[in-house]
Amino acid sequence: MVGHYDENMLPEMLPIYYTRLFPQNIFCRWLTCGSSPQPLSNRELSFTLADDVYLRYLSISNQKELQTLLQKKCPHKLDIGAVYNTKPSIGRHDAVVLSRELVFDIDLTDYDEVRTCCQEAKVCEKCWKFMVIACEIIDKTLKEDFGFQSILWVFSGRRGIHCWVSDYEARTLDSPGRGAVADYLCLIMGGDNQNKKVHLGSDNLHSSIRRALTIIDKYFEQLLQDQEFFSTSDRLDKLLKMIPDETLRSQVQKNLESMPDSSLERWKTFLSLYENYTRESGNNSRKIRYLVEEIKIQYCYPRLDVNVTKGFNHLLKSPFSIHPKTGKVSVVFKPSNAKNMKLDEIPSIYSLLDDSAPDNAQHETNMRTAVKNFQEVVFSLEKAEAIRRKNDANMSIEF
Amino acid sequence: MDLNIRRKSTKVPLTGSLVETYPHDLQMYKIPPIEDITLQEFENLALERVTLLRSLATATTLKGLRMYSEEWTDYVIGELRTQGLKYYAKLCEKSSCATTEADLQARRKDHIAHFILRLAYCRTEELRRWFVARELELFKMRFATMRGEAIETFFKLNNLCYTSITDEEKSEIIHYLRESTPHPNIENMKFYKVKFYEVLDLVKMRKVYLSGGYAYIAHKDFISVLSAQYRTQLKQSLAVACHHLGEIEQDERLVSLLKGLHQSYSGNDYSSAKAVIPIENLDSFAVKSFPLCMRQLHEQLRVAHHLRHGGRLQYGLFLKGIGVTLEDSLRFWREEFTKLMDLDKFEKQYAYNVRYNYGKEGSKKNYSPFSCLKIINTTVGPGDCHGCPYKHCDVGILKNRLQGYGFDTQAIGEIIDITKKGHFQVACSKYFDAVHHSDLGLGINHPNQYFEESQKIAKGDVKVEIKKEVKSAPVKKEVVDELDEMDFDEVM
Ligand code: SF4
Numbered sequence: 001m002v003g004h005y006d007e008n009m010l011p012e013m014l015p016i017y018y019t020r021l022f023p024q025n026i027f028c029r030w031l032t033c034g035s036s037p038q039p040l041s042n043r044e045l046s047f048t049l050a051d052d053v054y055l056r057y058l059s060i061s062n063q064k065e066l067q068t069l070l071q072k073k074c075p076h077k078l079d080i081g082a083v084y085n086t087k088p089s090i091g092r093h094d095a096v097v098l099s100r101e102l103v104f105d106i107d108l109t110d111y112d113e114v115r116t117c118c119q120e121a122k123v124c125e126k127c128w129k130f131m132v133i134a135c136e137i138i139d140k141t142l143k144e145d146f147g148f149q150s151i152l153w154v155f156s157g158r159r160g161i162h163c164w165v166s167d168y169e170a171r172t173l174d175s176p177g178r179g180a181v182a183d184y185l186c187l188i189m190g191g192d193n194q195n196k197k198v199h200l201g202s203d204n205l206h207s208s209i210r211r212a213l214t215i216i217d218k219y220f221e222q223l224l225q226d227q228e229f230f231s232t233s234d235r236l237d238k239l240l241k242m243i244p245d246e247t248l249r250s251q252v253q254k255n256l257e258s259m260p261d262s263s264l265e266r267w268k269t270f271l272s273l274y275e276n277y278t279r280e281s282g283n284n285s286r287k288i289r290y291l292v293e294e295i296k297i298q299y300c301y302p303r304l305d306v307n308v309t310k311g312f313n314h315l316l317k318s319p320f321s322i323h324p325k326t327g328k329v330s331v332v333f334k335p336s337n338a339k340n341m342k343l344d345e346i347p348s349i350y351s352l353l354d355d356s357a358p359d360n361a362q363h364e365t366n367m368r369t370a371v372k373n374f375q376e377v378v379f380s381l382e383k384a385e386a387i388r389r390k391n392d393a394n395m396s397i398e399f
Numbered sequence: 400m401d402l403n404i405r406r407k408s409t410k411v412p413l414t415g416s417l418v419e420t421y422p423h424d425l426q427m428y429k430i431p432p433i434e435d436i437t438l439q440e441f442e443n444l445a446l447e448r449v450t451l452l453r454s455l456a457t458a459t460t461l462k463g464l465r466m467y468s469e470e471w472t473d474y475v476i477g478e479l480r481t482q483g484l485k486y487y488a489k490l491c492e493k494s495s496c497a498t499t500e501a502d503l504q505a506r507r508k509d510h511i512a513h514f515i516l517r518l519a520y521c522r523t524e525e526l527r528r529w530f531v532a533r534e535l536e537l538f539k540m541r542f543a544t545m546r547g548e549a550i551e552t553f554f555k556l557n558n559l560c561y562t563s564i565t566d567e568e569k570s571e572i573i574h575y576l577r578e579s580t581p582h583p584n585i586e587n588m589k590f591y592k593v594k595f596y597e598v599l600d601l602v603k604m605r606k607v608y609l610s611g612g613y614a615y616i617a618h619k620d621f622i623s624v625l626s627a628q629y630r631t632q633l634k635q636s637l638a639v640a641c642h643h644l645g646e647i648e649q650d651e652r653l654v655s656l657l658k659g660l661h662q663s664y665s666g667n668d669y670s671s672a673k674a675v676i677p678i679e680n681l682d683s684f685a686v687k688s689f690p691l692c693m694r695q696l697h698e699q700l701r702v703a704h705h706l707r708h709g710g711r712l713q714y715g716l717f718l719k720g721i722g723v724t725l726e727d728s729l730r731f732w733r734e735e736f737t738k739l740m741d742l743d744k745f746e747k748q749y750a751y752n753v754r755y756n757y758g759k760e761g762s763k764k765n766y767s768p769f770s771c772l773k774i775i776n777t778t779v780g781p782g783d784c785h786g787c788p789y790k791h792c793d794v795g796i797l798k799n800r801l802q803g804y805g806f807d808t809q810a811i812g813e814i815i816d817i818t819k820k821g822h823f824q825v826a827c828s829k830y831f832d833a834v835h836h837s838d839l840g841l842g843i844n845h846p847n848q849y850f851e852e853s854q855k856i857a858k859g860d861v862k863v864e865i866k867k868e869v870k871s872a873p874v875k876k877e878v879v880d881e882l883d884e885m886d887f888d889e890v891m
Pocket residue numbers: 690691692693770771774775786787788789823824827843844845846849
């Protein structure tokens with residue numbers, strides 16, 4: 001399948017894609033619900049055209065206008081912004097943002113300091129597992145802790161995933177609220193100058209952290225083997241730097257350096273050294289009570305771009321937009337299915353529009369599934385919105 | 400608000416009515432004062448409250464104390480005493496509901512002064528943010544010093560009625576409450592169920608158990624609910640006050656007084672530079688006159704030919720502030736970035752940001768360089784190397800770096816010790832002295848201030864005497880410049 005992407009073909013292919021394959025109807029319904037009580041036309045869309053020309057403050061009032069706009073401009077990339085108190089336009093600097101989905105952006109480049117298989121723009125099946133973990137942890141937190149229901153998961157097109165929460169409460173959350181949700185989810189903190197980026201203290205572990213650890217545990221050994229986190233001396237060094245206790249650190253160093261390379265074996269040895277050490281030093285090891293958990297989290301826990309979540313009007317790539325570099329479709333997927341996703345089975349515009357492409361059939365099937373996934377979320381959102389509006393109406397009668 | 404200003408005081412309200420108006424030391428300032436006061440008293444009350452709010456900011460930034468810690472509160476109350484503001488010291492020390500004349504007068508002043516400052520601080524978004532952040536700190540500090548009975552009364556007076564969850568409900572989730580609530584004796588506590596957005600400060604610190612969108616809080620966590628309400632109410636009334644400014648500002652004396660109030664303390668925001676600095680000199684400036692946060696970014700850029708967004712913003716605005724022109728800035732970034740990427744990509748993706756920093760793109764705002772407070776509170780993630788090195792570097796890495804710069808062991812030891820205690824800006828000041836072989840003990844609160852102080856020495860405006868005269872770090876220049884801080888008002 002690989003190879004025949006040619007960005008120069010996009011201008012020809014995109015109009016066909018937008019007409020035949022882009023789920024315009026569901027897309028408009030999703031945005032309409034997500035904009036209510038404001039009309040769809042108050043929502044900002046933005047297009048990136050060929051040659052990176054960037055058009056902001058576009059808007060549509062219905063599916064027909066969307067169709068026309070897509071045909072006329074043929075955007076290489078489609079982004080979605082906030083809902084304003086008026087129709088968005090360039091001149092209106094007084095426009096106020098009234099609502100916006102609560103969004104999360106997880107990108108594999110933020111894992112560059114832990115992943116060993118790829119760097120920067122590259123992705124492979126091995127490092128995709130980081131996304132699987134991220135998706136599962138965030139999805140559970142949003143549902144169980146915050147009670148959100150309308151959650152859409154989207155492949156970002158290259159090396160990450162996006163999450164859109166459309167519940168009314170999430171949409172209208174103010175910026176301190178978004179900040180708090182982001183911080184609640186954010187356990188890895190610190191820049192390139194901090195080796196240990198997770199600090200869990202020594203008191204009880206919060207229920208949400210325990211749940212995250214249970215999820216990580218399902219994948220941890222596999223990841224250890226895939227990524228070989230501790231197999232070279234550089235990598236081992238990173239682990240050692242996370243151990244604040246000097247005695248333990250030198251014990252670990254001595255033992256692990258003289259072992260075979262296998263990260264899994266090294267990890268097991270580390271665990272038993274750690275257990276012995278804490279048992280013997282009793283209360284003195286309070287400081288490192290959660291060291292094992294901290295390491296697991298630093299290596300596997302979701303790394304969010306918190307600024308995207310905190311910001312109210314950060315534009316984010318739309319579901320089913322095409323990634324101009326890879327040609328891949330930003331498909332909607334079910335969080336429960338994230339672990340079965342294969343990167344080269346994600347539909348690309350090239351194979352979708354070319355009957356003779358070897359994976360044409362499979363990409364078409366997967367595209368249909370993606371649209372179905374999208375529909376499911378939108379239908380339940382529509383239901384929830386209807387109930388909310390009914391309740392609102394009842395409320396106002398009572399008063 | 401209905402404040403009439405008279406040249407002379409006309410009436411002294413009866414104590415009886417004061418008891419009704421001011422039953423408690425702690426107020427939520429829901430109703431504006433209605434009484435006549437003299438211009439003199441107006442001015443005094445305003446200035447005194449600004450002093451109070453400033454002492455809160457100083458405790459956190461210049462003294463580096465942890466907010467709401469005992470030392471922090473002690474410092475603030477000590478400051479109030481030295482400044483002769485006994486009534487505030489009294490109100491802050493332990494909030495109660497006593498009714499002596501002194502109590503009542505203190506509350507009256509507190510009440511009026513708060514409303515005067517609303518007028519002074521409702522003018523711009525930045526002023527509002529600063530004011531709301533300080534008033535909230537004050538509120539929380541005072542709530543924290545309240546004792547048992549006073550708390551009960553406060554709740555009653557403010558109609559805070561929530562029903563606790565049933566024992567069955569509690570026993571079902573007791574396991575989670577124990578895990579997720581940082582209080583001892585969970586068993587004997589009543590728990591209340593509130594929406595998660597009513598207690599955002601607890602949510603962001605993960606100090607509360609959340610389930611299905613609800614937060615389960617203990618009685619003492621109600622301060623979070625209250626301060627969230629107080630914040631919302633305050634923000635709204637500031638917005639309203641702003642619209643009505645015109646009506647109040649008939650009186651010119653008032654206008655200048657109110658406008659001048661914050662200005663006298665706000666100092667320089669460094670958004671425009673005094674001199675032009677050629678970029679050819681940046682390498683040597685980085686060594687001699689940049690604070691460590693900027694030196695680090697400069698060196699990183701030279702080595703990696705790239706900086707991530709946070710670094711570009713922090714360093715780019717700093718450069719603007721010291722006097723690098725837009726044209727030079729573009730050239731500087733272009734030269735580095737294009738060592739790794741082609742020119743076209745730079746022009747498309749990065750040049751915009753450089754122009755944006757100079758107010759030439761987007762909302763065309765003339766952005767101010769970041770203050771220390773903003774830098775210290777900034778979020779630094781993997782791959783980033785901005786922020787304040789005293790806060791965002793491992794001590795080992797910091798030490799290596801300082802050794803690499805060739806400082807002597809004693810200076811390094813001092814810097815490291817202070818850093819470990821969490822006094823970031825004081826450590827920065829030590830670094831300044833180490834670089835300049837001085838012993839000035841400056842109060843550093845802005846990287847651009849650091850630069851200017853360093854330039855003064857370079858130009859010989861300030862003579863450096865190597866003498867031990869100054870003991871601790873005296874506050875040489877107060878710059879309340881954290882106005883554009885986005886997250887600061889959310890800091891617990
Ligand atoms: S204290 Fe301020 S000037 Fe000094 S390094 Fe930190 S942020 Fe920079």
